[in-house]
Amino acid sequence: MHPEAAQNYNSKAEALVKRLRPVPDHFKRKGGPPNPNIHTVHTFTSEDIVGYGWTDFTGNVVARAFSEGELTVGLFDDDYMELVRLAEAMQKSITPRWVVGLKRISDLIFDWVKGVHRGASISTMTDYVLVECEKLIKEFELWIPISHLYIQGPFDFGKITFTAITKAMIDEWEASSLSKAATPEEMESVRKGIERRRPEIQGLATATIKVEAESERAYEIAFQEVDRTVSILRLLSPANAHPAKISYSAPIGRQHEDSYAYLVIEDGKIVGYNSGLIDRSRTYWNLKNEDLITWAPELEVLSMLLLKEKLTDFQQTLLDALVLYSRSSLAKQVSDKLVYILIALESVFLKDSSELIQDAISLRMAYMQDVSVEKRRAIISNVKAVYKLRSSFIHHGQSVGVDETKILKDFMMNALLSLAALIPLAASEITKEEFFTNLENRRLAG
Numbered sequence: 001m002h003p004e005a006a007q008n009y010n011s012k013a014e015a016l017v018k019r020l021r022p023v024p025d026h027f028k029r030k031g032g033p034p035n036p037n038i039h040t041v042h043t044f045t046s047e048d049i050v051g052y053g054w055t056d057f058t059g060n061v062v063a064r065a066f067s068e069g070e071l072t073v074g075l076f077d078d079d080y081m082e083l084v085r086l087a088e089a090m091q092k093s094i095t096p097r098w099v100v101g102l103k104r105i106s107d108l109i110f111d112w113v114k115g116v117h118r119g120a121s122i123s124t125m126t127d128y129v130l131v132e133c134e135k136l137i138k139e140f141e142l143w144i145p146i147s148h149l150y151i152q153g154p155f156d157f158g159k160i161t162f163t164a165i166t167k168a169m170i171d172e173w174e175a176s177s178l179s180k181a182a183t184p185e186e187m188e189s190v191r192k193g194i195e196r197r198r199p200e201i202q203g204l205a206t207a208t209i210k211v212e213a214e215s216e217r218a219y220e221i222a223f224q225e226v227d228r229t230v231s232i233l234r235l236l237s238p239a240n241a242h243p244a245k246i247s248y249s250a251p252i253g254r255q256h257e258d259s260y261a262y263l264v265i266e267d268g269k270i271v272g273y274n275s276g277l278i279d280r281s282r283t284y285w286n287l288k289n290e291d292l293i294t295w296a297p298e299l300e301v302l303s304m305l306l307l308k309e310k311l312t313d314f315q316q317t318l319l320d321a322l323v324l325y326s327r328s329s330l331a332k333q334v335s336d337k338l339v340y341i342l343i344a345l346e347s348v349f350l351k352d353s354s355e356l357i358q359d360a361i362s363l364r365m366a367y368m369q370d371v372s373v374e375k376r377r378a379i380i381s382n383v384k385a386v387y388k389l390r391s392s393f394i395h396h397g398q399s400v401g402v403d404e405t406k407i408l409k410d411f412m413m414n415a416l417l418s419l420a421a422l423i424p425l426a427a428s429e430i431t432k433e434e435f436f437t438n439l440e441n442r443r444l445a446g
Contacts, residue, residue, distance in 0.1 A: 136214035143165075234326040260276060312430060314432045
């Protein structure tokens with residue numbers, strides 16, 4: 001950290017020590033009487049409490065405190081926000097950047113404030129935080145299972161290696177965990193735990209990545225990269241071909257699978273409970289080796305873009321557009337699918353805000369495909385029809401009929417092929433200005 005920045009941060013940290021105060025009255029509000037119908041899993045006592053924190057209704061921390069004899073003192077409201085601002089500034093100043101999470105820095109600053117208040121012999125705040133961070137940073141190998149995705153063999157894509165979670169891996173995990181169990185009860189608990197996890201992840205594809213950072217920040221970095229990479233990979237998903245098809249291939253826990261549950265009552269008593277998944281179609285995505293071979297040229301370019309640290313404005317726009325486009329495959333409502341697809345198309349095919357959107361988008365989509373004049377006219381007509389449908393779905397709640405389904409299927413295929421045709425262009429250092437110039441020249445040439 002730059003010495004001048006460190007000196008500035010140390011001064012602000014010393015000011016925080018002076019702002020410690022007892023818990024204000026508005027933080028002492030107590031809840032109402034306990035609800036006897038809520039199932040209790042565990043009861044916490046004073047021995048379990050190691051510190052105090054308060055959050056607002058959004059879940060953001062707004063105060064931190066600790067016990068000091070009979071008192072509880074801490075930083076509240078604006079005083080705590082000063083700590084957060086200090087942590088945010090420090091996170092940007094630490095080299096290498098972004099290897100320590102904001103929460104970790106906030107926790108360490110607060111630990112320093114608490115230590116100084118208690119009279120501990122301690123170094124400056126920045127020295128303390130940097131030394132503690134240094135202890136925490138190491139290389140982590142993280143595997144993030146991808147829901148509903150199955151692959152035939154491992155492959156690399158960008159910074160991610162995709163591989164399957166095999167039965168042998170789960171068996172080894174179970175055997176290792178059982179060897180550490182000291183009692184029959186612990187062994188039974190291990191078996192039940194593994195058997196609960198096994199059907200959730202065994203056989204699934206998992207995204208693996210190595211990250212050097214502190215543990216919490218390592219997961220944040222890994223998840224961001226996996227989410228972006230899986231989004232791009234969903235370009236190959238069958239869900240892109242039909243308006244009624246939904247993809248659930250996302251980092252596990254983020255797949256948003258809708259389900260139902262209801263009780264059956266007779267004479268005021270529970271006699272049955274039913275639950276299940278709403279979508280009963282083929283929700284799994286089997287990504288075959290032949291699919292990877294078919295899309296190999298595009299995947300090679302996209303993998304290169306995901307690995308690059310610096311992209312041209314065209315390359316960055318294309319990646320952002322594909323991430324937006326991929327959200328359509330996760331959407332459950334047709335209106336939502338159209339919003340994501342059209343925004344993705346507009347972001348990459350619209351030159352500026354002065355252009356007529358439907359004309360510009362439809363023309364450029366048509367000329368991205370090497371097809372006949374008649375087919376290009378059909379693409380232009382299809383895109384304009386879809387813009388009309390979008391208004392009907394969003395503003396009037398219109399349902400999708402047979403005719404509309406045909407229009408949407410054609411549009412989704414046109415969108416996929418037009419976006420895919422952009423990918424080879426991104427293999428070069430082309431800029432957005434050069435892209436629009438080349439496309440206009442192609443249009444004028446017929």
